[in-house]
Amino acid sequence: MHLNPIDLSVIIIYFVSMIGMGLRLSGKNKTTDGYFLGGRNFPGWAIGISFIGAMISSVTFIAYPADSFKTAWIRLVPNFAFPVVVIISAYMFIPFFRRGTVNSAYQYLSMRFGNSVSVYAAVVFMLAQILRTATVAYLVAILLAPMTGVRIEWCILIAGGITALYTIKGGFTAVIWTDVIQTVILVAGAAACIIFVTAAIPGGLGTIFSESWAAGKLSFMDLNAKTGELEPMRGGFSLSEKTVIMLLLVGFVQYVAGKLNQETVQRWCSARTPGDAKRSMIVLGIGSVPIWAMFMFLGTCLWVYFQHFPSSVSVEILSGLRKAEEILPHFIVSVLPPGLAGLVISAALAAAMSTLSSGINTASMVWVRDIYQPYFAKGRDDRHYLRMGLGASLGISILMIGGAFLFYFADTKTLMDFSIIVTALLGGGISGAFLFGMLTRRGDARAVLIGIVATALFTVYATLMQFGIVPRIFDSYYTSIIGNIIMFAVSYGAACLLPEKPRDLKNLTVFDQSKEQLV
Incomplete structure (x- = not known):
């Protein structure tokens, strides 16, 4: 496909605006506090919208409509735990x-458990961010290549390079304000598709609801792989199959883990006041589930549209001959008119770039604040650390783009599986360590390190189980739940057995909160 000049113009305007914003905001980065936290001066509503943009990656932009097109809305259930x-x-x-x-998640771990746990968690986080951003950069490239007619290598360089440019120059201020704009664009893109389908189908919205309801597409049923029919899910507890309650628990554990990492803590610390930090959560809580639901509804709309106007691609997807993730790109390329297609492609880019920019800046902050400054260059002036922050952002951007190229040129499935496995092995249970520190007065680095070893061994078993090497004793969907329980329980048990060392826990557990005003 060769882009229509109107679509190309829309995408170019989007790219230029992102670069322009990064360059405009670069003059505000005179200190490390400004570069990594925006001078701690963001309003709560902006941080909340930024949270939404960072959470909705290009994978979500494509995967949610794909899932509801092929099945129903069951994958939305974990998100109901988010509020x-x-x-x-x-x-x-x-x-x-x-x-x-405290301005870093890992600084808290250092204060609570010591440097060994903090450095371990920081290194794992950086590794995970590099792998995650490389994966997103690669996936958005393979999404954009067939829609634009541009080679995958150039798509990686363009999307990754432009994101790196405005992130390196603009720092965290650029991350927040471009996230705000990108969130608006990605929501507008999804809404535009829904409006187009509603106008194209005879009967409009009424037809979409009536036909999808009759087919069970608006339900929380799941697809039976053997029969090809939608079937209700059980509601009880089970580790061997998916149930509604277990999906809610999966969502709860995953989102708790997401709130106990540096991407989230960095945003909280960048707010003008504690009230603004809390207001960001209100914006996130109110906005996230409806936006997720909108993407699910988009998939339902596409299902109804292709029932009325079937294509060979839609038929092959529903029959299992093609992947469901192809449906939205197919719709954009073959159905949307010029201009609107450019908007939706820009929305897909926005979804990816908000994730990438946040990952670059956050990983560079962890490197400077949690590793380089305390262990390699203590006591330097702030300008030195600012230069290191700029250099770290550049280095992480290069690793991100290089990783995306590695996925492209090598055995992609093997490499991506390997990256997921490595991250899980090293990082499993870190949120359990945070909760152990916050919810108990027991334990030090020794207990947590024992917990990390136990969780890693469990993750090894879960990985071998996936390949059928060891017996399957639970659904792999629940690996994160079990891993964090093991982390907490083993750390607590080890803390009970090991001799206690006296230490000051002020403001480090829920039981030792001082009454001093938050800052």
């Missing part, structure tokens, strides 16, 4: 990171 996590974050987690001088 509960938002409330816990506002009233339990934020006080830990807005009191005193």
Whole structure:
């Protein structure tokens, strides 16, 4: 496909605006606090919208409509746990990171458990961010290549390079404000597709609801792989199959883990006041589930559209001959008119670039604040650390783009599986370590390191189980739940057995919160 000049113009305007914003904001980065935290001066509503943009990657942009097109809305169920996590974050987690001088998730681990645990978690986080951003850069390239007619290598360089440019120059200020714009664009892109389908189908929205309801497409049923029919899911507890309650637990655990990493803590610490940090959670809680639901509804709309106007691609997807993730790119390329297609392609880019920019800046902050400054260059002036922050952002961007090229030129499936496995082995249970520190007065580095070893061994078993090497005793969907339980339980048990060392836990557990005002 060769882009229509109108679509090309829309995409160029989007790219130029992102670069222009990064360059405009670069003059504000005079200190490391400005570069990594935006001078701690962001309003809550902007941080909340930035949270939404960072959470909705290009994978979500494509995967949610694909899933509801092929099945129903069952994959939305884990997201219903998110508002509960938002409330816990506002009233339990934020006080830990807005009191005193903590500006890093791993600084908290250092204060609670010591340097060994903090450095381990920081290194794992950086590795995970590099692998994650490389994966997103590669996936958005293979999404854009067939839609634009541009080679995958150039798609990687363009999307990754432009994101790196405005992130390196503009710092965290550029991350937040470009996230705000990108979130608006990606929501507008999805809404534009829904409006187009509604106008194209006889009967409009009424037809979409009536036909999809009759077919069970608006339900929370799951697809039976053997029969090809939608079937209700059980609602009880089970480790061997997917149930509604277990999906809610999966969502809860995953989103708690997401709130206990540096991407989230960095945003909380960048807010003007503790109230703004809490307001960001209100914006996130109110906006996230409806936006996720909108992407699911887009897939339902596409299903109805292709029932009325079937194509060979839609038929092959529904019959299992093609991947469901091809449906939205197919719709954009073959159905949308010029201009609107450019908007939706820009929305897909926005979804990816918000994830990439956040990953680059956050990983560079962890390198400078949690590793380089305390262990390699203590006591230097702030300008030195600012230069290191710029250099770290550049280095991580190069690794991100290089990783995306590696996925492209090598055995992609093997490499991506390897990256997921390595990250899981090293990082499993880190959120369990945070909760162990916050919810108990026991333990030090020794207990947590024992917990990390136990969790890694469990993850090895789960990985071998996936390949059929060892017996399957639970659904792999629940690996994160079990891993964090093991982390917490083993760390607590080890802490009970090991001799206690006296230490000051002020502001480090929920039981030792001071009454001093949050900052």
